Amino acid sequence: MSLLEVVDLRKSIDGTEILKGIDLSIIKGDVAAVLGPSGAGKTTLLKCLNYLEKADSGYMKFEGETFGMNRITREQIAFVRRKTAFVFQNYNLFLNKTVLANVTLGLTAGLKMKKDAAVKTAMEALDRVGMADRADSYPNQLSGGQQQRVAIARGLASDPEIIFFDEPTSALDPELIGEVLAVIKKLADEGRTMIVVTHEMDFAKNVSNRVIFMDEGRIIEEAVSEKFFANPKEQRSRDFINSIIAK
Amino acid sequence: MDDRLIQIIIDAFPQLLQAFFATTVPLTILSFILAGVISVVAAMILYANVPVLKTICRFYIWVIRGTPLLVQLYLVFFGLPSLDIYIDAFPAAVLVFGLNEGAYMAESMRAALESVPKGQLEAGYCVRLNYIQIMWHIVLPQAYRIAFPSLSNSLISMLKGTSLAASITVMDMFRQGQVINGRVYESLALYSEVAVIYLAFCTLLTWLQHLGEKKLSTYGGVR
Numbered sequence A: 001m002s003l004l005e006v007v008d009l010r011k012s013i014d015g016t017e018i019l020k021g022i023d024l025s026i027i028k029g030d031v032a033a034v035l036g037p038s039g040a041g042k043t044t045l046l047k048c049l050n051y052l053e054k055a056d057s058g059y060m061k062f063e064g065e066t067f068g069m070n071r072i073t074r075e076q077i078a079f080v081r082r083k084t085a086f087v088f089q090n091y092n093l094f095l096n097k098t099v100l101a102n103v104t105l106g107l108t109a110g111l112k113m114k115k116d117a118a119v120k121t122a123m124e125a126l127d128r129v130g131m132a133d134r135a136d137s138y139p140n141q142l143s144g145g146q147q148q149r150v151a152i153a154r155g156l157a158s159d160p161e162i163i164f165f166d167e168p169t170s171a172l173d174p175e176l177i178g179e180v181l182a183v184i185k186k187l188a189d190e191g192r193t194m195i196v197v198t199h200e201m202d203f204a205k206n207v208s209n210r211v212i213f214m215d216e217g218r219i220i221e222e223a224v225s226e227k228f229f230a231n232p233k234e235q236r237s238r239d240f241i242n243s244i245i246a247k
Numbered sequence B: 001m002d003d004r005l006i007q008i009i010i011d012a013f014p015q016l017l018q019a020f021f022a023t024t025v026p027l028t029i030l031s032f033i034l035a036g037v038i039s040v041v042a043a044m045i046l047y048a049n050v051p052v053l054k055t056i057c058r059f060y061i062w063v064i065r066g067t068p069l070l071v072q073l074y075l076v077f078f079g080l081p082s083l084d085i086y087i088d089a090f091p092a093a094v095l096v097f098g099l100n101e102g103a104y105m106a107e108s109m110r111a112a113l114e115s116v117p118k119g120q121l122e123a124g125y126c127v128r129l130n131y132i133q134i135m136w137h138i139v140l141p142q143a144y145r146i147a148f149p150s151l152s153n154s155l156i157s158m159l160k161g162t163s164l165a166a167s168i169t170v171m172d173m174f175r176q177g178q179v180i181n182g183r184v185y186e187s188l189a190l191y192s193e194v195a196v197i198y199l200a201f202c203t204l205l206t207w208l209q210h211l212g213e214k215k216l217s218t219y220g221g222v223r
C-alpha cells in the first residue's frame, strides 16, 4: 500500500497552470528522484504536498487518510506537517538561533516536547548528520554544506514518515555537495521515504530507486531508476538526459 | 564673559537639569514606548497584509507624515477642547509624540520585518510552528536587530523633539530656559546652555547606540 498517493493535483498561479494534473504514488521506503528542467513545477509540487502552497484541486491520501488539496482544515495541515519534513535549496536555517536551537525549536514550540527531551532528540539528529560538535554555532558560522546538514537534522528530528528535498545541493559549492549527498544516501540506506528534487544525475541513478521526470507541469515519465537512464521511454526524457550529459 | 553672565549660567544649570530629568526624560521615554507599541502593531499589520486594518494603518501613516509635528501638537492641545475633549499638556504631548514617531518607526519596522528572508517563515511552518510563534521566535528578533539603528535614531530625535512641547505649556527643559530668560534677558547665554545640555545627552545616546549596534549586529560573531 502506498504511503502517499496524489491524485489529479492542479495548481495555477496568476492564471497560468503550473501543475496540470499530477498523479503520484509513493511507497514506504521509496527514494524518488524528481527530475526535470527549470520551471517544470517541481518546487511547486513539493510545496503543495505540505501546504506551503495551496493547490486548486486534487486530493491526496496520506497513511490511509484522504485530504482535499484545496479545502483543508488546520488539523489536517498539522497532521501532514507532523508526518513530513522539508529540506530547502537555501537551507533556510533560523539565522538568529544556534544550530541546536534550530533543531529544538520545532520540537518544543511545534510539538510541545519538554526541553530536555527535545535537546536529547536534537543532539541525536545532529549526530546523525555529523554536526553534533557544532551545536552551539550560528548558521552564519557554517559552510553551506554544514548548514544543509543541520537543515536535514532539523527535519529528521521529528522522525517524519517522508522527507521532501528541494534541490538540496544546488546552492552548494561543488566541493561541498558530496557531504550532503552522503547524508541523504545514509538516510536512504536506513529506509527513509524521501522525494528528492535534484539535478545530480549520479544521485538519481545510484541512490534513488525511482525517477519521476516532470516537464511543463506534468509527470512525463515515471520509472525504476536504472530503466529510466538506460532506456527512457519518452522523447522528452531522452532529450533531458542528453542535455544533462552534454553539460 | 562678565561675572554676572557666569552667575546666570551657573544658577540656571540645576534648574534646567531638574526640568530635564523631571519632564524631558519622562516625556521622551513615555512617548518612545507609545511609539514603539504603535509602530510594532502597525508594522505587523502591514507585514501580514491584514485587510481593513492595513488601510487604517496606511491612512494613519499618511496623515502623520504629511503634517507638521507642531501643528499636530496644537490640534490636540488647543483644538480638541472645541470638541469638549480636554487633555492636559503633558499627556497630550506624550500622545502626539508617540503617534508621530510611531508612524515613522512603523515604516522602518515594516522594512526590517520584510528583510527577514521569507524562506525562514516557510521553514518555520514546516517544523510545525504557527504564525505567532514564527513571528515571536524568528522574525521579530531578527527584525529588531535590523531596525535597531533607526530605532535609536528615532529615540535621539525624539529627545530633541520634545522641546516642541514647550509651545503647549509643558514645563520641559526648553520651557524652563524660556522662563529663566524671561527674568534675566540673556537669550544667547541661556539657549546656548540649553543646547549644550541637549547635545551632551544626545551624544551619550549616540555612544550607547554604537555600543548596542556592536553587540547586536552579529549572530555568533560572524556577519
Ligand SMILES: Nc1ncnc2c1ncn2[C@@H]1O[C@H](COP(=O)(O)OP(=O)(O)OP(=O)(O)O)[C@@H](O)[C@H]1O
Pocket (backbone or CB within 6 Å): A013, A014, A018, A036, A037, A038, A039, A040, A041, A042, A043, A044, A045
Ligand atoms: N509565485 C509565483 N508567481 C508566478 N509564477 C510562479 C510562482 N512560483 C512559480 N511560478 C512559476 O511556476 C513554474 C514552476 O515553478 P517551480 O519553481 O515549481 O519550477 P521548478 O521545476 O522548481 O524549477 P527550478 O528547477 O528552476 O527550481 C515556473 O514557470 C515559475 O515561473
Ligand SMILES: [Mg+2]
Pocket (backbone or CB within 6 Å): A042, A043, A044, A166, A167
Ligand atoms: Mg525549484
